[in-house]
Amino acid sequence: MTTTVSRIPSYLSAEQLGPWETFLVQVERVAPHLPADLQPLIPILTRPTRALIVNVPVRLDNGEMAHFEGYRVQHNLARGPGKGGIRYHPDVTLPEVMALSAWMTVKNAVVNVPFGGAKGGVRVDPRQLSTAELERLTRRYTSEIHILLGQDKDIPAPDINTNEQVMAWLMDTYSMNEGRTSMGVVTGKPVSLGGSLGRRDATGRGVFVSTAEAARRLGLDIAGARVAIQGFGNVGEAAARLFSDAGARIVAVQDSSGTIANPAGLDVRALKTWSTAHQGVAGAPFGEQIDGDSFWSTDAEILVAAAMENQIHPATARRIRARILTEGANGPTSPEADLILQDRGITVIPDVLANAGGVTVSYFEWVQDISAFFWSEDEINARLERIMKEAFSAVWETATAKGISLRTAAFVLGCDRVLRAHKVRGLYP
Numbered sequence: 481m482t483t484t485v486s487r488i489p490s491y492l493s494a495e496q497l498g499p500w501e502t503f504l505v506q507v508e509r510v511a512p513h514l515p516a517d518l519q520p521l522i523p524i525l526t527r528p529t530r531a532l533i534v535n536v537p538v539r540l541d542n543g544e545m546a547h548f549e550g551y552r553v554q555h556n557l558a559r560g561p562g563k564g565g566i567r568y569h570p571d572v573t574l575p576e577v578m579a580l581s582a583w584m585t586v587k588n589a590v591v592n593v594p595f596g597g598a599k600g601g602v603r604v605d606p607r608q609l610s611t612a613e614l615e616r617l618t619r620r621y622t623s624e625i626h627i628l629l630g631q632d633k634d635i636p637a638p639d640i641n642t643n644e645q646v647m648a649w650l651m652d653t654y655s656m657n658e659g660r661t662s663m664g665v666v667t668g669k670p671v672s673l674g675g676s677l678g679r680r681d682a683t684g685r686g687v688f689v690s691t692a693e694a695a696r697r698l699g700l701d702i703a704g705a706r707v708a709i710q711g712f713g714n715v716g717e718a719a720a721r722l723f724s725d726a727g728a729r730i731v732a733v734q735d736s737s738g739t740i741a742n743p744a745g746l747d748v749r750a751l752k753t754w755s756t757a758h759q760g761v762a763g764a765p766f767g768e769q770i771d772g773d774s775f776w777s778t779d780a781e782i783l784v785a786a787a788m789e790n791q792i793h794p795a796t797a798r799r800i801r802a803r804i805l806t807e808g809a810n811g812p813t814s815p816e817a818d819l820i821l822q823d824r825g826i827t828v829i830p831d832v833l834a835n836a837g838g839v840t841v842s843y844f845e846w847v848q849d850i851s852a853f854f855w856s857e858d859e860i861n862a863r864l865e866r867i868m869k870e871a872f873s874a875v876w877e878t879a880t881a882k883g884i885s886l887r888t889a890a891f892v893l894g895c896d897r898v899l900r901a902h903k904v905r906g907l908y909p
Contacts, residue, residue, distance in 0.1 A: 497814060499579030499789050505815040510891035513882060518899045525585075525895060528555045528578055529596075534624035536602060538617045541610050548604045548617065552625040554634060555581035555597040558901040561632050562598025563588060563839060565639030565668075566646075568617075572601035576789070583810050584839070586894035587832040591871045593843040598634050600625065606641045618646050622653040629654055631664030631850065637842050638668040640713075640788070644680075648673055664849040667842035676845035677857035679838075682864060684718025684786075686837020687808045689868040690829050691782060692726070694804050697876065698827065700781055703727030706743075708778040708802065710734045711786035712761055715808045715835065717752055719784055724748045732770075732778045735761050735787070739775045742767030776800055785812040786835075792817045800826060807831035822885050830887035832894060833875055840867050 497505070507525050514522065536548040551574055554562040564584040577599050585597025602621055606614055628634045638647055647669045655661045663674035671677060678685075695702055705728045709716045712735040720730050729745035737760025740746065746766050754764040762769065776792075776799040783800060785791055786808030792800075797817035805821060806829045807813065813821070813828065821828050841864055848854045855863075879889035 497790075498573075498575050499811050500575040500582075502790075502811055502815055503579045503582045506887070506891060507895070509815075510888055510895055513884060513888060513892050514895060514899070518896065518903065521899045521902050522895075524556070524899065524902055525582070528553050528581060529557055530554050530628075531574065531578065532625060532628060533574065534621070536617060536621045536624060538613060538620060540613055548602050548621075550600070550602040550621045550624060551577045552600040552628050552634070553577045553581040553598060554628065555599075556585040556898060557596035558898055558905060559589060560594040560596050561630070562628070562634035563593075563595035563637070563842065564597060564599035565637045566600040566602075566621075566642050566650075567639035568602050568604050568606045568641040568646075570603060570605040572603040577601050579789075580810055583832055585898060586891060587836050588839060589894035589897040590832050590875065590890050591836045591840050591867055592897070593840060593867075595635075595839070595843065598636075599639075600636055601639070614646070615649050618649040619653045622650045623657065626654060626657055629665055631662060631846070635664070635842075635846060636666050637838070638714075644668060644670045644675065647675075664846055667845040667849075669845070674845070674849045676841055676848055676860060677855070678860040678864070679841045679845060680714060681718040681722075682841035683715045683808065683835050683838035684720075685722060685861065685864060686840065686868050687715065687719040687784060687786065687806055687834050688722040688726070689837070689865055690834045690872050691723075691784070691804060691806045693869060693872040693876075694806075694827055694829055695782070698803065700803060704729070705782055706731045706778075706780040707782045707784065708732040708734075708775065708780040709784045709786060710775065710791065710812075711784075711788075711809060712751070712755055713786070715838075716784065716786035717748070717755075719786060719808060720746075720748045721752075723782075728782070731780055732775055733761050734772060734775045738762030739770050739772055740764050740767045741770050741775075741778065743779070778802075782806065784808050787812065790814060792821075794820055797821050797824075800824075803827060804829065806834045808835050810835065818885070818887060828885065828887060830890050833871060833886070833890045836871065837864055837868060840864055 531553045534550045536550045581599035588595040651666045669675035732741040776796045783802035789811035792813040797820040
């Protein structure tokens, strides 16, 4: 028997599906491929364990008080404490954070690290805040969600518009409220506060490793391959740098400021310097400035989507020319676009596998903090590469054996592990 797990309103088009609805569709698609003994447990995946909405009042530099809405969602804790980032963005909503926490549940299970899924966010444009205001926002938000946090309960990390400094403020605030220093309550911290070497490039490195594994199986040589990258933050820039170092040509880069293309290949490090100085790639004198829609038609063997969710819809999916689409961002592809890409023979490396490098090294950081024993960067990168390759192989073999997409295969592995944890733990009370 296959369990019906979601109720997506029929009047919603593919473009209108929000992140949470997208996740429910993904669960619905994987349900028939899960074993019969797990079918009754599938609805667990469609309901977050808990969701907290908080008011975040902040005293601005001019003396006025502003109010921001914050969230922390724990989707599933069956396999361990909640793990997932915190983003600051003006478009953050509760359904988005719910979806992101759910993808973290699956992602952590796919790479088999002992965490559940969680996520947080504050609806704010951090560019409009001074450094002092940003610190006050972070400390108040941390205090409001403190009841959920702890190194064995829920461990945040950086996400969009948050960084090492924000994580340091979060750790310090939690520690002050606890009356003791607790480095393990957050990952993605500065190395001087127990952060891990290799963490900054970890997600981009995972994107590169998983893409290289797919390319090898498809008979595509990374050296000389053309790569287009959407998003040039921590993930996109690190991935671009690693692809370039491996001999690939970065032929197009798009971020929120604009799109730059150069068929001969962009100098990634020079582009990073420009982007840092000018808050984006727009205007960089290293190639041709093209319109945003043209990016999707770039002639490239590999396309990396490392910006925001819901970027690839049916119209864009029909224009993509790459052989491999790697999801460096969370949820960049709509369910309908996913089917179009599959029909067109484009290999999609799903987010719950491709961008799991970040949470994997976050796991390493957590382990190092708890044990107070720290590893070299070479050791961390080697451990990351091994875990990513093992996870990719398991997903690829599942997809091949069952005749399903890599996304469905990743969900089969991840959901199976989560639901089996529920099954053996039982129901309390």
